[in-house]
Amino acid sequence: MSHPGGLAHDEPWPYLWTMNFGPQHPATHTTLRLVLKLDGERVVDAMPDIGFLHSGFEKLGEHLDYNQYVTVTDRMNYVSPMANNVAWHLAVEKLLGIETPPRCQSIRVIVAELARISDHLLCLGAMGLDTGAFTHFIYAFNPREQISDIFEALCGARFTNSYTRVGGLMYDASPNAIEMIRDFLKQLPKTLSDMERLMNRNRIFVDRMKGVGVLSKAEAINRGCSGPIARASGVTRDLRKNEPYLNYRDFDFNVCCAEGGDCYARYLVRLAEIRESLKIIHQAVENLPAGPVNVVGTGPFFGEKTFFANQSRSENTDLSPSASRVILPDKKAVFSTIEGLISHFELVMANRGFRTPCEEIYCATEAPNGELGFYIVGDGGPRAYRARCRPPSFVHFALFPHLIRGHTIGDVVAVLGSLNIIAAELDR
Amino acid sequence: MMDSRVIQQLQTAFPNLTASEFRGQTRVVAPVESIHEVLETLKEKFAFDLLVDITCVDYLYYPDAEDRFGLVYLLANAETGRRITVRCFVNDTDPTVPSVVGLWKGANWLEREVWDMFGVRFDGHPDLRRILLPEEFTAHPLRKDYPLQGRGERHNFPVITRAEG
Numbered sequence: 302m303s304h305p306g307g308l309a310h311d312e313p314w315p316y317l318w319t320m321n322f323g324p325q326h327p328a329t330h331t332t333l334r335l336v337l338k339l340d341g342e343r344v345v346d347a348m349p350d351i352g353f354l355h356s357g358f359e360k361l362g363e364h365l366d367y368n369q370y371v372t373v374t375d376r377m378n379y380v381s382p383m384a385n386n387v388a389w390h391l392a393v394e395k396l397l398g399i400e401t402p403p404r405c406q407s408i409r410v411i412v413a414e415l416a417r418i419s420d421h422l423l424c425l426g427a428m429g430l431d432t433g434a435f436t437h438f439i440y441a442f443n444p445r446e447q448i449s450d451i452f453e454a455l456c457g458a459r460f461t462n463s464y465t466r467v468g469g470l471m472y473d474a475s476p477n478a479i480e481m482i483r484d485f486l487k488q489l490p491k492t493l494s495d496m497e498r499l500m501n502r503n504r505i506f507v508d509r510m511k512g513v514g515v516l517s518k519a520e521a522i523n524r525g526c527s528g529p530i531a532r533a534s535g536v537t538r539d540l541r542k543n544e545p546y547l548n549y550r551d552f553d554f555n556v557c558c559a560e561g562g563d564c565y566a567r568y569l570v571r572l573a574e575i576r577e578s579l580k581i582i583h584q585a586v587e588n589l590p591a592g593p594v595n596v597v598g599t600g601p602f603f604g605e606k607t608f609f610a611n612q613s614r615s616e617n618t619d620l621s622p623s624a625s626r627v628i629l630p631d632k633k634a635v636f637s638t639i640e641g642l643i644s645h646f647e648l649v650m651a652n653r654g655f656r657t658p659c660e661e662i663y664c665a666t667e668a669p670n671g672e673l674g675f676y677i678v679g680d681g682g683p684r685a686y687r688a689r690c691r692p693p694s695f696v697h698f699a700l701f702p703h704l705i706r707g708h709t710i711g712d713v714v715a716v717l718g719s720l721n722i723i724a725a726e727l728d729r
Numbered sequence: 730m731m732d733s734r735v736i737q738q739l740q741t742a743f744p745n746l747t748a749s750e751f752r753g754q755t756r757v758v759a760p761v762e763s764i765h766e767v768l769e770t771l772k773e774k775f776a777f778d779l780l781v782d783i784t785c786v787d788y789l790y791y792p793d794a795e796d797r798f799g800l801v802y803l804l805a806n807a808e809t810g811r812r813i814t815v816r817c818f819v820n821d822t823d824p825t826v827p828s829v830v831g832l833w834k835g836a837n838w839l840e841r842e843v844w845d846m847f848g849v850r851f852d853g854h855p856d857l858r859r860i861l862l863p864e865e866f867t868a869h870p871l872r873k874d875y876p877l878q879g880r881g882e883r884h885n886f887p888v889i890t891r892a893e894g
Binding site: 352355361363395520526527531537538540661663665680686691728 | 809
């Protein structure tokens with residue numbers, strides 16, 4: 302197998318070992334492969350080989366309608382599917398020019414922050430596990446179980462939630478689910494302090510993490526990093542603050558940053574972000590606005606400048622979809638009234654659905670791993686012409702050779718764990 | 730927010746640049762000959778130091794489209810969160826655009842993905858190989874003339890048997 306430009310050190314050091322790491326190895330967490338060039342125990346170079354989980358999600362996005370595709374986004378970063386759901390439908394709503402009601406926005410903030418906690422807990426737990434601390438992993442996984450229960454109460458699914466819809470949510474949050482979230486908010490801080498006391502000053506853990514995989518601020522920006530990885534290197538960028546989407550503007554929280562840029566800094570940033578997420582959820586739950594979760598009303602959504610394919614502008618004004626033409630009707634109305642049934646089928650049938658402007662938008666959210674954005678091209682029809690996902694894992698995994706050079710083979714798992722690579726999102 | 734000052738200065742430097750805005754997003758279209766220069770100017774002079782994404786759209790079946798491929802560069806400022814979208818169009822049978830790996834190291838994998846999925850070549854890329862699909866793959870599957878279910882490549886992938894191993 303030849304890799305032009307891959308491992309350039311073949312010639313001067315003929316005694317280097319080549320080691321294959323993955324694709325089926327528990328410490329890679331998912332299916333990815335690394336070819337390591339070793340000088341004894343020291344890693345001279347690494348070459349990531351990805352694509353084992355490539356399943357053509359972006360191609361599928363061109364063949365599924367805007368509501369159906371949310372099921373595919375669940376399977377991108379399957380550790381925090383809710384965050385992906387929210388990101389996808391925010392992008393679709395930006396394309397359509399829909400503003401969701403305040404209750405919907407608050408619930409979306411709650412589920413997105415729960416997803417962030419869930420993602421960070423997995424990452425922290427696995428970082429401990431990779432460096433030999435099994436208890437830490439169990440501590441982190443118990444609250445994840447509780448989050449799955451909350452998601453089950455919200456939408457019936459624990460793992461692949463598909464909770465959002467264009468202009469709203471699948472279901473409103475029940476009082477029961479809100480109570481479960483309140484319980485969770487009370488219990489998690491105790492677990493977090495346990496985790497902190499167990500690991501933060503643990504000599505073995507700190508020795509394995511500190512000074513390993515150092516990423517400078519300039520490199521972080523130059524290589525397009527975002528999220529906790531960039532913030533651990535001193536970049537203050539957080540999309541929830543910089544370009545507030547949903548109603549993040551209303552909440553009081555801090556952006557957690559560190560300056561070390563090493564694995565330990567990434568660990569601390571993630572840990573601190575969990576506490577900030579708890580603060581946001583607490584504020585959102587206690588101030589949850591009443592009202593509908595889906596967009597209501599009949600006004601046209603599009604601005605004046607948009608136009609549709611094969612239509613003149615004068616026709617366009619009459620055909621602009623109103624809320625009732627975009628939002629899936631309530632299930633009760635579908636089963637009991639003929640109007641509900643008709644509007645349901647008008648939206649879900651293969652040759653129906655709503656119209657979209659012939660425009661292109663990019664909408665980004667602060668997902669647990671970093672900037673998760675969708676670049677959607679609308680062509681007037683009910684399906685996206687192009688549904689590009691900007692996956693944080695893909696950008697971050699490209700860092701890996703840079704971070705690991707010069708460290709030992711034992712550090713490979715530490716660096717990999719701190720980047721929190723989710724291969725399903727990496728390969729899509 | 731339309732950053733009119735940036736657009737004006739940019740248009741003075743590059744006269745054949747068109748700008749537009751949609752839902753608060755500023756977008757400029759640059760000719761492919763000057764795309765590298767435009768991106769470099771945006772990075773060095775206007776502090777768009779973060780390359781968020783490079784992607785491509787195949788406009789083969791797009792209504793009223795004139796060009797085949799549209800390259801999309803999403804830039805941002807790491808401090809303020811200001812954003813700008815830069816696009817350029819390519820048409821040839823062997824579409825080529827200049828690589829920006831020299832400006833942003835993060836462009837490396839993003840450009841490899843565009844090459845893999847659309848077959849757009851990046852001139853000056855240090856290591857332009859397929860990234861998600863296997864080396865043996867011949868097509869570029871996100872092109873619109875490639876069928877959703879593939880052309881049967883999957884059944885012809887080389888398989889390692891135990892006897893060989």
